[in-house]
Every structure is written in C-alpha cells, then in structure tokens.
Amino acid sequence: GEWRIEHQRLKWKVLEDFADACVQAGIPRTRDFNRGDNEGVDYFEVNQRSGWRWNTSKAFLRAAEKRPNLTLWHSTHVMELEMSAGEKPRCTGVRVERPGEGELTAHASREVILSAGAIGSPQLLQLSGIGPADLLREHDIPVVADLPGVGENLQDHLQIRSVYKVHGAKTLNTMANSLTGKARIGLEYLIKRSGPMSMAPSQLCLFTRSSEEYKHANIEYHVQPLSLDAFGQPLHDFPAITASVCNLNPTSRGTVRIRSxxxxxxxxxxxxxxxxxxxxxxxxxxxxxxRRIAEQQAFAKYQPEEFKPGAQYQTDDELAKLAGDIGTTIFHPVGTTRMGREDDHMAVVDPKLRVRGVAGLRVVDAGVMPTITSGNTNSPTLMIAEKAASWILESK
Known part of the structure; x- marks a missing residue:
C-alpha cells in the first residue's frame, strides 16, 4: 500500500553486541515484532524509501495533489470551529488566519474533519465551546456542548534515557564530531543511500517485561549509537550509546486545557x-x-560506564526520581478526545469518531485512542485515518 516499510540500511557493531547482550539477559531475538507476541530484540523496521524518510505527505498527498477537489493551505493558523445554533449544534466550517489575507472562514457543505493531534484538537474544541463547561465559562467561551472528556485522559510514553559511555566502539558521537567523519558519512549516503544519514530516530528495538509479574512485554527500548544532553543539543564528545526505555501501558493520566x-x-x-x-x-x-543487559558478557568488552542516571542510585525511590529527571516525551500523546460507547460520559467521539452532541464534525487523530497502543503510535494513527475515510465515504 501507500505506507512504505523497509529494513534499515545500516548496521552498528556496538548495537549488534548490545543485542547479543539482550539474548544473554534472557530476551529472545525476533525478526518480526508484529506476530502477536512482540517480545524480542532486532532492528526497527522503518518508514523509508531507499534511505529517504517516507511520510504521509509523500505517501498519500502527492498522488492526490492534482485532484480538482483538493486544495492545500499551508502557513495557515486555525483559530476556531464555526458553529451554527439549534437544538443540535452543527459545525459549519473553520475560521483561519492566512498570511497577507487576514481572517477567513472556510465553509463545509458536509463535514469538518479535525486532525490537529492529541494536543491541538482538544485545544480547538475548547476554543470553539466544546469541552468541560466549567473550563469554558472560566474563559468566557459560550458552551456549545458540555463534553467533560475533552482534554482529559492524556497518555504518553515517557522515555527514560540511560546513557552509557563505551570504550573502543564506533559511535555517531565520534564519527560526527570530526570533519573527516562527517565527510565519510556524507559520501556513504551519496553513493549508497546508507549509513548514519539514513538513520531513523532509533535503530535497535527490543520489547520485554520490566518484571516477571507481567505476562506480556510491557516496556519498549529505542537504542541509539549516540548520546546528547537533550534533543537539539550537540552530541557528547565521548563514545556512548543511549538505551531509552518506556512503559508501554502507563496508568498515569494527564490533561490538555486552554489558558486563554x-x-x-x-x-x-x-x-x-x-x-x-x-x-x-x-x-x-x-x-x-x-543495567542487567549492559552487564552481560557480550557487552563487557566496551567497559560500559553508566553516565546517566548513575550507578550510585539503587533504591526504588531513587530510580523513580531519576527516571523523571532523565525522562522525556517520546512524542506519543494520545487519548484527549477518546472514543467510547454512548454510556461512557467521558467519551468525546462515538465509535465512528463523530463528536458527541455536534453534527458535521469528526476527530481523526491519535487523540481518539481510549488507551495508548503498546508500541509506537504513527502507523496506528494512519490506520485510524484510513478507517475514518471509509466511514466518511459511506456517509455520502
């Protein structure tokens, strides 16, 4: 289909040895994470085409951009949804601001599809009078539909980024911190479309259990042959790997609420x-x-040194605190416009993603997931979109 999936076009010796260490720690090798039981270790499959990132624009929009019934507006700020009054309010369009044109209203003859994501969609609903009534009144917004679930139920995968210094290993830290290394990286990509410039955000993947009390894999790793203090910061000047781990099924719940x-x-x-x-x-x-993986014989030759969080921290309380200190989002927010049955008063959309109490409006993005997926969210969100497209076509 349109959504392209390929094997990665690179190998890293330090990651191969980390995978061997996983096997020694009792985590099996796998060649397919999508066989029902995803426990195991291997390289991620990636959304690429011949070493180039493959995204939704390339997959779905390029083939459709010449259609007469499609117009794309970029650099456009959506301000709010337009609503008509009545016994059952109806969404009739969106009010936007465009560079050089000011404020405009785009009118809908059939439906408005809101796909601003698990952060943007609840914000726009609340700005348009759809959400918890008390929150809307606090900001002097007329209540169109009192839906207490809008902006609630926020879930995300918190990645806990352990960094290990390694000795005698080739990592991106050392390769990319010299002009010669950068030239080699660029040349390999130019000739072969492979190597570090073809890297997805993470390379090695493993699913396993945090303890024996779990019957299925409840944590996922994204392992990278590099390290840095935070996203967007320079690479460290010493060889290192990052083993990020996230709780796949968090029980914590957050919120998204307008402030104005x-x-x-x-x-x-x-x-x-x-x-x-x-x-x-x-x-x-x-x-x-x-730590158990890093201590295995297959990885011992690198003399791994725990740089973050630090081997001196051992108790549950210390490690939980340090997890918060070194943890960051893995960009998987979901759940803030959850779907549900009619008797679920916190559900924002019905099983076909139509907003409760409002005609002509659907939400189609990761926000509709009632519970976060036990893995990455990009492809599941596209599956939601394809399913929604079939419902929209059926409603003609």
Missing part, C-alpha cells in the same frame, strides 16, 4: 508522568533491566 480564549496562546499540557505507584515501580524496574 486566544487561539495563539499555547494550552497547558500536564502529562502527569509517574503519578501512579505502578508507573514509578515500572520505571525503577526498567532501569534495572537496562
């Missing part, structure tokens, strides 16, 4: 990571799993 009726004011995002005892326990145990 001004659409250009960012909403308040409160993920509430590690707010439950179970999530703190999984975080501490997952750091111990990382």
């Amino acid at each position: 009726r001004d659409s250009k004011t960012a909403p308040a995002i409160a993920p509430n990571y590690l707010s439950t005892e179970e999530d703190r326990k999984v975080a501490a145990d997952s750091l111990r799993v990382t």
